[in-house]
Amino acid sequence: MPPLLARPRGTGDAVAVTTEDPQDDALDVAIGVAVAGVRVGAAAGRVALLPARVALRTPVLDHLLRRAAEDLAADGRRVQAGARARMERSARELLASPEFELAVDRAVGALLDHELTERAVRRALASPGLERLVVEVLDSRFVDGMTERVLDSPEMDRVVEHIATSPQVVDAISRHTQTLAEEMVADVRRRTVNADEFAERAVRGWLRRPRPSPS
Amino acid sequence: MTVAGVPYAGIATRAVALAVDAVIAHVIVLSGGAVLALVASLVGDTTLDTAEQVLAGCAWAATVAAYFVLFWSTAGQTPGMRLLGLRVVGPDGAHPRVFRSWVRVLGLGLAIVPLFAGFIPVLLDRRRRGLQDFLAGTVVVYELQPEAAGDVQPSS
Numbered sequence: 001m002p003p004l005l006a007r008p009r010g011t012g013d014a015v016a017v018t019t020e021d022p023q024d025d026a027l028d029v030a031i032g033v034a035v036a037g038v039r040v041g042a043a044a045g046r047v048a049l050l051p052a053r054v055a056l057r058t059p060v061l062d063h064l065l066r067r068a069a070e071d072l073a074a075d076g077r078r079v080q081a082g083a084r085a086r087m088e089r090s091a092r093e094l095l096a097s098p099e100f101e102l103a104v105d106r107a108v109g110a111l112l113d114h115e116l117t118e119r120a121v122r123r124a125l126a127s128p129g130l131e132r133l134v135v136e137v138l139d140s141r142f143v144d145g146m147t148e149r150v151l152d153s154p155e156m157d158r159v160v161e162h163i164a165t166s167p168q169v170v171d172a173i174s175r176h177t178q179t180l181a182e183e184m185v186a187d188v189r190r191r192t193v194n195a196d197e198f199a200e201r202a203v204r205g206w207l208r209r210p211r212p213s214p215s
Numbered sequence: 216m217t218v219a220g221v222p223y224a225g226i227a228t229r230a231v232a233l234a235v236d237a238v239i240a241h242v243i244v245l246s247g248g249a250v251l252a253l254v255a256s257l258v259g260d261t262t263l264d265t266a267e268q269v270l271a272g273c274a275w276a277a278t279v280a281a282y283f284v285l286f287w288s289t290a291g292q293t294p295g296m297r298l299l300g301l302r303v304v305g306p307d308g309a310h311p312r313v314f315r316s317w318v319r320v321l322g323l324g325l326a327i328v329p330l331f332a333g334f335i336p337v338l339l340d341r342r343r344r345g346l347q348d349f350l351a352g353t354v355v356v357y358e359l360q361p362e363a364a365g366d367v368q369p370s371s
Binding site for chain 2: 198
């Protein structure tokens with residue numbers, strides 16, 4: 001179809017383009033007739049409904065109609081609320097179902113295992129823009145301020161206290177300390193035994209007395 | 216832990232063990248003395264006359280001797296010897312009894328008095344015995360060598 005909407009009226013070029021095809025004029029006429037018919041129909045409807053509108057504005061009918069409308073609105077609200085509750089319940093049941101969890105797991109797994117994801121992550125990591133962005137974020141005062149706030153927060157104190165008093169950490173520290181002490185003692189023993197031999201060998205050397213068999 | 220198959224402890228190891236024990240024993244003595252002095256300062260004068268000083272010296276010697284006797288006769292090793300992996304054994308291969316331990320601690324004192332000359336035999340004796348070992352009939356062995364105790368010959 002020719003560009004009816006794009007037809008620029010009042011320009012010489014447009015006239016030259018649109019007046020060449022007689023089928024376009026016929027179509028425009030048909031549309032015009034249809035629009036005129038609709039307008040006439042609407043006007044006739046308004047005229048036909050005029051008595052009813054006048055009647056509806058009378059106090060009695062107006063009151064009745066208002067009550068009916070309020071009842072209908074209340075019904076609508078009730079149905080709407082019920083439908084919303086049912087939808088929420090259904091959504092909750094759906095989210096809590098193992099099938100949904102399985103499906104999400106599969107979807108996430110498929111997404112993570114997908115070659116495109118891997119490629120996209122690799123490209124993102126290799127891009128200098130991301131590196132620049134990360135460096136800017138790390139250098140920003142925002143990170144410094146956040147770090148200060150986190151370090152000064154009572155939650156951080158609780159975390160540190162929890163870690164420091166956790167049995168695993170205490171056990172690891174005591175084990176490490178014990179191992180260190182054992183290593184030190186073993187080292188002292190080794191050195192003193194060597195010193196034993198050295199001293200005995202030196203004295204026996206001065207006295208020219210060979211060491212007899214220990215047994 | 217032996218060197219060239221020698222199960223008997225040498226002079227350096229025994230000296231370090233003795234030093235550790237001396238520190239521990241004197242910490243005990245000084246702590247006890249401090250407590251006594253504190254109590255004495257609350258009830259009266261803390262100045263000691265000659266007799267009391269002699270008595271305090273005897274108490275010091277008795278405490279130190281009791282320290283060694285207690286550990287030798289019950290465990291066969293003092294804390295310092297345990298740290299260095301040493302053990303004192305009697306002629307039967309077991310740790311010395313109380314009497315032998317008292318004799319040994321007396322010998323230890325005699326070995327220390329002449330500038331530790333009583334330890335010189337450790338460098339020359341086949342079983343690395345010092346004066347206290349000769350007197351008490353004991354030897355000191357490396358604890359970490361299981362066959363050491365069996366290898367010990369009872370002293371005559």
